[in-house]
Amino acid sequence: MKKIVKKIIFISLISFSFFRVNHVQSLVPYYYLPTLKNLQKDSLSIGKNAYQLLYFGQYEKSLNLAKLAVQINNKDEKLWLILSEAQIANKLYKKALISLNKAQKINSKNSEIYFAKSSVYLKLSELQKAKTALKSGLSVEPNNHNAIFQLGNISLMEQNYSEAITLFERSIKIKPDFWQAINNQGLAYFEKNNINQSLKHFEKAISIEENAEPLLGLASCLRVKDIKLALKLAKKALIKNPNYINRDYRKEQLWGENIQSSTEILLQNDQLKQDVILAKSKINESS
Structure with a gap:
């Protein structure tokens, strides 16, 4: 009897312990611990969202998301690139570097x-560092x-016009319809006082894209030779672009002193008086 009672008590204790453990387990919350693979996927998704916000001009929100993506995964250079773009958009150039x-x-x-670095250095007016970064990227x-x-x-900014023309020619060989490079060859030739070559390149650029810049560049080339066409x-x-009335704006587009002087004249x-007034009024409206 004593042995039976002990046995019953022993079984009861085991049963009690069993149910108690089950009860405790039912109260412990379940936590999801993401794997490294899932974290990487999440960071890339956040990075893509940051890039989209950047595209739509929401620079501050983009920066915050890009920072979060890098915090989750700091081993992916693409996320650091997105963060640098967001930092550039927010004018945080040193942080972008x-x-x-x-x-x-x-x-x-x-x-x-390297190409992103060069753009930052250009914004900081550090031309040599920008050049070095570009050459590293091109390697x-x-x-x-x-x-x-x-x-x-x-090279155009450094007034090394012959080198600039050669480099623009290299880019055109790779992309023959690259009208911006053809246009900038026209700018370089004008500064070398080779107006005929400048004229040809502006005409070629216009044949690809009738943009305001080569149109006005060509007009400056024709100012003496054919004033009627130049005015037109x-x-x-x-x-097309009233901003070209502004000398400082043209300087930003890398126009040199020779073509600037010709354009001012x-x-x-x-016969352009009313056109100039209208262009200035449009600029004031948009500012």
């Missing part, structure tokens, strides 16, 4: 990193016509 350096440490064979991706074009633009082209250019023509 830090992000790009981190991206470069992860993958030094990604040409986009990885030698046929990038945009990077070669940017090298040409730096200038009127069309100012309708042209725009002072009495």
Whole structure:
């Protein structure tokens, strides 16, 4: 009897313990611990959303999302690139360079990193560093016509017009319809006082894209030779983009002193007086 009672008590204790454990387990909350693979997927998704916000001009929100993506996954150079773009959009140039350096440490064979660096250095007016970054990117991706074009633009800024023309020609060989490079050859030739070559390149650029810049450039070339056609082209250019009335705006587009002087004389023509007034009013309306 005593043994039976002990046995019953022992079984009861086991049963009690069993049910108690089950009860406790039912109260413990279940936590989802994401795998590294899932975290990487989440970070890439957040990075894509940050990039989309950047595209739609929501720069601050884009920056916050890009920061979050990098916090989740700091081993992907693409996320650092997106963060750097968001930082550039928010004019945080020094921070953008830090992000790009981190991206470069992860993958030094990604040409986009060097090209992004060059754009930051250009914004900081550090031309030599921008040039070095572009050359590093081109060592990885030698046929990038945009990077070669940017090298040409730096040469244009440095007033090294012969080198600029050569670089623009390289980019055009890769992309024959690259009217911006053809246009900038026209700018370089004008500064070398080779007006005939400048004229030909502006005409070629217009045949691809009837943009305000080559239209006004061609008008400046024809100012002495054919004033009637020059005035017609200038009127069309100012309708397409009134900003070209502004000398500082043209300087931003890398117009040199020779073509600037010729354009200023042209725009002072009495027959363009109303067009100039209208262009200025349009600029004031949009500002």
